[in-house]
Amino acid sequence: MSEIHLTIDGVEAVGQSGQTILQVAKSAGVDIPTLCHHPMVSDLGGCRLCLVEVEKMRGFQTACTCPATEGMIVHTETPKLAETRSLVLQLLFYERNHYCMYCPASGECELQDLAYRYDLDHWLFERPAENKDVDASRRYFVMDHNRCVLCRRCIRVCDEVVANHTLQMAFRGSHSIVSADLGLPFGESTCVSCGTCLQSCPTGALVDRRSVYGGHREQVDRTPTTCMQCSVGCQIEVVSAHNRLLRVEGVWEAEPTNGLLCVDGRFAPLYDEKRERVTRPLVRRDGALVEASWNEALDAAAAGLRQGGVVGLATAANTNEALAAFKTTMAAAKGKVGRIGKTLPCVKASATAAVTDIPAADLVIIAGADPLEQNRVLGYLAKRAKDHEAKIVLVADGENTMAPFADVKLTSAEVGQLAGLVAEAKQPVVLYGAELTDAAKGALEGLEAKFLGIEPGRNGRGMADLGIAPLDADGAKARLLLLGEEKVCGCCVPTQNGAFTVAVASYRSDVVNEADVVLPAPIWAERSGHVTNLEGRVLALNSAVTMPKGVRDEVDTLADLASRL
Secondary structure (H helix, E strand, O other): OOEEEEEEOOEEEEEEOOOEHHHHHHHOOOOOOOOOOOOOOOOOOOOOOOEEEEOOOOOEEEOOOOEOOOOOEEEOOOHHHHHHHHHHHHHHHHHOOOOHHHOOOOOOOHHHHHHHHOOOOOOOOOOOOOOOOEEOOOOOEEEEHHHOOOOOHHHHHHHHOOOOOOEEEEOOHHHOEEEEOOOEOHHHOOOOOOOHHHHHOOOOOEEEOOOOOOOOOOOOEEEEEEOOOOOOOOEEEEEEEOOEEEEEEEOOOOOOOOOOOOHHHHOHHHHOOOOOEOOOOEEEEOOEEEEOOHHHHHHHHHHHHOOOOEEEEEOOOOOHHHHHHHHHHHHHOOOEEEEOOOOOOOOOOOEEOOHHHOOOOOEEEEEOOOHHHHOHHHHHHHHHHHHOOOEEEEEOOOOOOOHHHOOEEEOHHHHHHHHHHHHOOOOEEEEEOOOOOHHHHHHHOOOOOEEEEOOOOOOHHHHHHOOOOEOOOOOOOEEEEEEEOOOOOOOOOOOOOOOEEEEEEOEOOHHHHOOOEEEEOOOHHHOOEEEEOOOOOEEEEOOOOOOOOOOOOHHHHHHHHHHHO
């Protein structure tokens, strides 16, 4: 790419060959209005609002699709352009039911913003009588076709970002609507509820059920943080108001996934959590857990842990800081430290991959993992690579949700074929998980490819970096459990067997209910600290809402416990 020079509205702008007028204008700080443009997808020039005048070119040009060239002289705001944009906006408001005062997106609508910008205060044309359907068949968000401006952003992000291909246009002319799987209700379609279309919608056509009418952009708080629902480490913004969680959004420009989220990261923590929260310290008295003060609970915990024979077990649903404090506390108790949950096998790799390498690969090998089930965003990225003619090879001995998208399916007994497949590829990437068999591991270790281990724990990489590995806890006289908000049961945390047990937890569970002392912990939206994602990036967590009264940060809790020990 070579440097080019343009004149935009009388000011010299510098760009690169291959960029569009819109891209160069944005880099120069010139605001050209758009509606169908989105930074994560290809442009189509459909809304006609980014029209500009280019000297020595006939008519208006769509800035989002017109290539910028050396010496161009561009005008973005002229009386003719303002008149044309005003007419386009009038037609958009005419086509559907855009009564802003009744729209849940009023105050956060790009169409409305443009109407104010170009001084629309009435309709020139008679309103159409036809009403469109509202599709409320999806659990988390609603599609109101009356608010849709047919910008096709939702279709393009579903195709180009998520690679799910659920959405397309149906019918023609004024009857055109966005359709799912050729006419199915959205809730019965192949939609994976990742919400990427929801976040990309510029109007009130797609609205989130939980946050609707929860506050306009100037009335809400936006907190950048890291998703802790799996080990990928997607960067998110938590939208809240008055200490109430409203919604989660992806950050388009932030690696590792550039705004792409899944249902687990965007919706599940807000909609699906039904467990009882632990908000007060609990101590077992006369066989029952009863509320106690923090000093009483910490004293009881320290007294029980002083018995000796202490084992500390932690889940990966904790920050690096909490895990480090946990190790310090266990050192004070002269106990052993172990990990709860599966771990990633050690594979000797020729090179290490980043998450961003997956969609650019021409061969994606998935072994011992089911990314569409466990780390969904990685599955979407693998499907995106397939859309760009990459081959997907699945190594699995049982059922796997990636199977319908695999070009080659191998069992552990057939992994000898991998070497030939990798030899034909230019950019092979291997994704391996905790279910990797010995045979598959042996076949993978000799391949010339980039490797990315799919860590099964949310902050499992952080645990590994701190040297916290699985541990046989049989025979322990006392146990300290750092559970966080992980869903735990007797199969992953054995029952007490007479051991005095202290649980630091966010929610009730069978394991917590059996403990002798329970110390409440914050949930994902209340935490501050850092986690280490599956690539090894150390990512920040920032609290979006305050902890309930009676809940303390795990680091402070463990420090107080360590001082008592």
